[in-house]
Amino acid sequence: MRHLLSTAELAYDDALRILDTAEEMAAVTSREVKKLPTLRGRTVVNLFYEDSTRTRVSFEAAAKRLSADVVNFSAKGSSVSKGESLKDTVQTLDAMGADAIVIRHSAAGSAAQLAASDWSEAAVVNAGDGTHEHPTQALLDALTLRRDWAAAHGQDSPRGTDLAGMKVLIVGDILHSRVARSNLWLLRTLGAEVHFAAPATLLPQGVEQWPATGHYSLDDALAAAPDAVMLLRVQAERMGGAFFPTAAEYTRRWGLTDERLSVVEKLTLGETGKPAVILHPGPMNRGVEISAAAADSPQTRITEQVANGVAVRMAVLHLLLSQSHQEESHS
């Protein structure tokens, strides 16, 4: 694995290797050893053209816990406002030394374009490209789901296992969601069954070709007894001021309201009797796609998702950079 650009092209073995390495990273950093020396002398550049809290901060924390140097670039306040291109920005940062570039950009395909270019030799990690993909988000979601799934089935450790047989319902603004796309491909690779529930206005063209079961009613989708319910953020900023349906209508028909939470409270992880889980990638619109009670429910894994994001990003940087280091030393 030279770059991490999408989950659509992530092989089963590579996905399991990342998840198992993330488990090791989480185990090590939860003990007294907070920092590993693996990436000492290496530089990770965070190149963010779109706003972020979780992804940017957790890539920074992950790189620092591996002893890498970190350069944070945010397009806001940079020479991008003077018209500097992506190519020139990358070449400028690369000239200061970059072993990995973590890029978030509003243009779908930007990470792949950078990886295919001769602008830099650095490993490229896609931290979200337009509505296309957000692979590390899907990996941290899978890490979170796998822990509950394995524990509910009596396994001492989730390592080496996948999500075969798990039914995951993804709800909401599928049209604008790179999280939904990355989750779809990764969940399918790991053997899970994917269901979508969304208003017709927030579904992309061609969705009927996707390997997922669609529902036009959230209540019908919940009646199909999912093991996990993943709410998506309504991305009003990508709707050009035309939020349709309205926020109130959306909440009434598609929100995880207090009434629907009482339905989810009765769902279980398969036949195990353990409670089903609720995920949200954040940031949340509390009171729109998820009620405050649902966001703070014991079934919710939102804080765990954030913590797992650091472990997954440590694993990705470690695997990409230690591999490229081995290739360099053998050349």
Ligand code: CP
């Ligand atoms: N989930 C996610 O990508 O959050 P941020 O936009 O805060 O990084």
